[in-house]
Amino acid sequence: MVNNRNKDDQNKQPGREGLSRRAFLRAGGMVIVASGAGGILVACGDEASSVTNPSPGANIVPVADAGSPAAGSTQAAGLTRAAAITAAATTKAAIDPGMGGGPTPTPTPVVASAATALEAAGRFLKLWEDSRFDDMYGMLSISAKATIAQEKFTSRYKAITDEATLTKVTTTLPTSLSVSGGAPTSLEVPFHADFKTVRAGDFSQDNKVRLHFEDGQWKVEWSPAAIFKELTDSTYLVHMYLSSSTRGSIFAANKFPLTATDIQYEVYVVPGQIENEQQLLLTLSQTLQMDQNKIKDLYKDGQPDWRMPIKKLPSSTPESVINGLRDLAGVGVDEQGIRSYPQHQSASHTVGYINKVSADDLKTLAAKGYTEDDIIGRTGVEAWAEGTLAGGFGGKLTVISPDGQTKSTLAEKKVTPSSHMLLSLNMDLQKRVEGILGDNVGSIVVMDVTNGAVLALANFPTYDPNLFVTGITQEQFNSLNNDPRKPFQNRAVNAQLPTGSTFKVITASAALERGGFNMQSTFTCTGRWTGLGEAFAKSCWLKTGHGKISLFEGIVQSCDVVFYELGKKLDEIDPNILPDMAKAYGLGVPSGMQGLYDSPGQVPSPKWKSETLNQPWVRGDAVNLAIGQGYFLASPMQLALVYAAIANGGQVHVPRLAEQAIDPQTNGISRAFPVQTRTVPVGANNLAQIRQALTNVTQVSQGTARASFIGSRVVVAGKTGTAESGQEAPHAWFACFAPANKPRYVVVAVVEHGGEGSAAAAPLARKVTDILPY
Known part of the structure; x- marks a missing residue:
């Protein structure tokens, strides 16, 4: 038996226990390189390994500890998480002479003045606007670099860009600074930042960049507060609470239902709660009609408290079967709402179907607010009326403490309500x-x-x-897809x-x-x-x-x-x-x-x-x-x-x-x-x-x-x-x-x-x- 936490409680109290696979990796300081049906490829330092799903929960991004993740993408560049990591490395190689094997040029000394400080702050902020995070790190002071490695610095900015669904950062500096006394050695330069996000809308804030003059150059005394001023505590996290509308229904003439909401059951295993593995495998194999080795392969790489999905069961599954699975130590069953098509093959080409957003989809859909957890219409009316049926996405961008308490809200956008679609189709005539x-x-x-x-x-x-x-x-799909009569x-x-x-x-x-x-x-x-x-x-x-x-x-x-x-x-x-x-x-x-x-x-x-x-x-x-x-x-x-x-x-x-x-x-x-x-x-x-x-x-x-x-x-x-x-x-x-x-x-x-x-x-x-x- 598994104790299932309330989903709303998980959203309110994000932590490492019960996190989604992606969130767990982020909280653990791993860089997400790619994800797919078989697992997520992560990198910690210079190493990569394959891990599988932890239990679902909040998706959070650390911004202060040494384990901050890389999102693998900048929404401004429109890249996938994996592609952005490659792009970031390529960009650094192109713009950092030190990566090309040749000597790094010695910077020309400058005079410590308000004007040169303002110019240095402008360069640092322009690098942020252009998502050149490695070059930003090059402008950090010696003391700032001692607190954070370059890889962690870069991954932090990428992760926050991804979590906040940032598509653009625009900064504005004052035209001049007033400095009293002689040549300054430390300055705080005020700036105004405008942020555009996909899920939480646009927002702006006034902030400061701290500079220190060392070795004939202005350097940045960096802290997480340089990203968002609310990140005043080194343990604070950035988290986007996502929101969306319930998908609208599709009706034929006279409101004849062409779609419906059904349920399905997802059977999962929590490895750390298994008491008798032999009995678990035997029972699951008999109940789910699956090979025992296949079942074990699906959960063997999971952490002790991760929920490892095994199989989905239809709503027609007898209650006695569901209860029997829930009574088995280490096994849980979730009830999930799903879209269904009550007319089955009738008018199927017209109605179409939905399924989950894929990694390839996100190359274009991320800019519209879609995530890997969303669904999208693929064909028929489901695709044509996607915007109407899905409504518009919303979100609340927050700064939270490690225990999930909201410390401040940076921006919030309400969802655009979805609508039902009424068609002219006469279903009695259609079937005849x-x-x-x-x-x-x-x-x-x-x-x-x-x-x-x-x-x-x-x-x-x-x-x-x-x-x-x-x-x-795969066999069903191949049978349909390879049929020369083209049933799709x-x-x-x-x-x-x-x-x-x-x-x-x-x-x-x-x-x-x-x-x-x-x-x-x-x-x-x-x-x-x-x-x-x-x-x-x-x-x-x-x-x-x-x-x-x-x-x-x-x-x-x-x-x-x-x-x-x-x-x-x-x-x-x-x-x-x-x-x-x-x-x-x-x-x-x-x-x-x-x-x-x-x-x-x-x-x-x-x-x-x-x-x-x-x-x-x-x-x-x-x-x-x-x-x-x-x-x-x-x-x-x-x-x-x-x-x-x-x-x-x-x-x-x-x-x-x-x-x-x-x-x-x-x-x-x-x-x-x-x-x-x-x-x-x-x-x-x-x-x-x-x-x-x-x-x-x-x-x-x-x-x-x-x-x-x-x-x-x-x-x-x-x-x-x-x-x-x-x-x-x-x-x-x-x-x-x-x-x-x-x-x-x-x-x-x-x-x-x-x-x-x-x-x-x-x-x-x-x-x-x-x-x-x-």
Whole structure:
């Protein structure tokens, strides 16, 4: 059995008993070089060793005793703890001639005066501003150096910089000093210091630097009070009490919970409290289903009073099991609150997941206030809304006595409250659409054409985000990560694929607006097209040809020859007409989606090809683009924007998954995400004719999707697409809106390598349109 101290009491009374691993090392005078899952690499003097976790507790920094630590980083330099130690050593080698192997120059003697003292104080403080702690030490007096070694001096400044989350120190000196009598030998120079910290905000104080004239130079009579004037006692410590908000929840429409707070149990061993190791190992092995040697490896290097984590157990673990573990001498069980995802695999790509901040993360996130103990959203809404869900970090920077009593507060910043996120996602619809998609590798998007609200984003394959919270095994991760079907990819917004004939509505828009064509313009399709010469002959999907056919019927029957000809003619007028129309519909750039980070896709153009491939644009590029092939790529969400714009009369909406941020205290709206639109450069009459052609696709016998929509609940307007994929089976697409005469919803379905759009994707879209509420 282990006596667990109250966590709040630990924060109030930091000492070496029950400290976190990092804090214990700091209190013990060790320099932290690097940390990871296996332990912390520390250095004491010139030696390094590997140690493992002590018990958790306060994170404190000694500032006076000879064992003061090095943080391993200066926040001002934006370095990790380990990187800063390397950087500090490198910097010293670069600026200290004594480290280069050559002789150290003899300083030029100066006259003892107020002016030279002021200049010396300025140099010392400038070195502090620049984090050149080794050079600061070089300015210390003989008596000051006798009290502290250079390594300890440097590590002290680094540790306090790290603990205080200092990003900048700015000092100001008076313009002159008044000195009575003859040449001074000792002076106190006043200065003003402004400090910027990540966690406690900004603060300032007036202080003094004491100087002594010796050997023809002004030297600094240093004490810890030169850092913060409150460090008047040699035993005082600097400590930052960290604070943060409870992470906000994520809800679907009607406040359907997509996240929840659950508990898990962490089983740990305290080596010094083990009474019968053989019995302990046997019991833990049987209860935790772990090898005894593996268990012992996890605690054998711990100090007697350190808590050495062994395994996490889910909240479903029977109480009798937990109590049995707690009754075992040397074993303890902590109850921890964790994020959970009650919908498991449903909408998992949309919701995303969180996990702990890593050492690599801290290279950029430390400047934002994150520590190794924090969590961060990795994907989905969890990542996109990180600032809203996490709130802003706070902290209280204090000077404390060794027994944890606060002696003074240097600065304090309150946390910025977190908020809940309310999404437009309809979870009943989401689950039904996921069921319709089934095990087809691909995605389905459902969006409101009137305002851009995202109602469903179905993907397959998927994964359970709870794995990343409770602890995913390497085998589980490898299985998911190496799956060629890419279960981690949010296909609905991040898959970038050629869209085939679904692009033809954009080509038609450009032809009607800029090419001098109308819906009655006629073409001849023999099944083979040689508009670029016999060497570049292309085929229509209907090998026997469509004969004489209008642009209107070219959309209905998806005649490739019509669009080859349009691509060629538009390129002859201006090679940018077709690329510019695609961009006007929102393709080729991220949509600015509210709620998720989406991919930009790719719209080829003369400029793009020259800059990206260093190749000239040729007419064949325009012909390929006209049928949604070649270098063109888009996501299902982007295609939904195109068809929504055609449906609603030309408004391209920014997709809106995030509806509102909700204040947890008041349930009021702390932030709204407004409808944002832009207008495509296509006339109302031309859009109306395109809508009618798309309606005929599902309603007349020659329509390519007629077979899939016989007996449908509502009249649907849409377009099939079969896109070459680079493999034998093409990507199958269907994009549509319903009802055709008064559009409310847009639905886009894609089955990767699924074959023909009319056979693989259109039936899925039909099933979705049949279940939508009208």
